[in-house]
Amino acid sequence: GAVVSQHPSRVICKSGTSVKIECRSLDFQATTMFWYRQFPKQSLMLMATSNEGSKATYEQGVEKDKFLINHASLTLSTLTVTSAHPEDSSFYICSAREGAGIGTQYFGPGTRLTVL
C-alpha cells in the first residue's frame, strides 16, 4: 500500500516556541491531506483538511492562527504549532488521500508533541 511519512516522530519543546511537523506521501500524489489530533485512548479528531495550492479548511473550534497548515506540493503538507503550550501536547497524525473522488486515506505514523 501507499506510504505516508511524518517527521519528526517525537518532539519536546518549551512553552512559547513553535514546532513544525512534516507529512509526506512517499509513492503517490496527494491532492488532499488531513491533520488529526488524538488524545490517549480516544478517537481521532480532525483538525483540518489541506488541499494542495490552496488554504486549509479548519474544523470548528480549531484555531487557524495557532495551527498553521501549508500544502506546498502534491507530496508535502506541514503543520506548525505556533506558540505552543502544554495543552497542545498530543499525538498529531496526518493522512493523505490517494486519487480524486472517493479515495483511500493512508495515515502517517504520528508525531508525539510534548510541550514543557
Next chain:
Amino acid sequence: QQQVKQSPQSLIVQKGGISIINCAYENTAFDYFPWYQQFPGKGPALLIAIRPDVSEKKEGRFTISFNKSAKQFSLHIMDSQPGDSATYFCAASKGNAGKSTFGDGTTLTVKP
C-alpha cells in the same frame, strides 16, 4: 450528534475465537466505510474497506458485513491471534469531500 457509533468499547477474545466489532452510522450520504487498526504509539493503518453496493467483503481473516437498510456495518476477525490486539476504528466518508468521521474505537485484546 455522533455520526458514527462504535461498539463495544473494549473486547476480550480467546486465541482462535471470532472478534466482532459493530458500527452504526446516521448519514445516508456516506459511501465509503473503512476499518483501521492502530497499535500504541503508531498511526492507524487501513485494514479493509467497503462501499455500499456490496453486503460483504472478505480479505484473509478479516470480513466486513454491511447492512445498508439498517445503516450498520461490522468487522469480523476470524481465528483471532494475540498479534491482533490493537485498537480498531470504523469510519465513514462521503463523496469527494473525503474527510472521514471516525467511531470512538474498540480496544481488542486477544488472550493466548
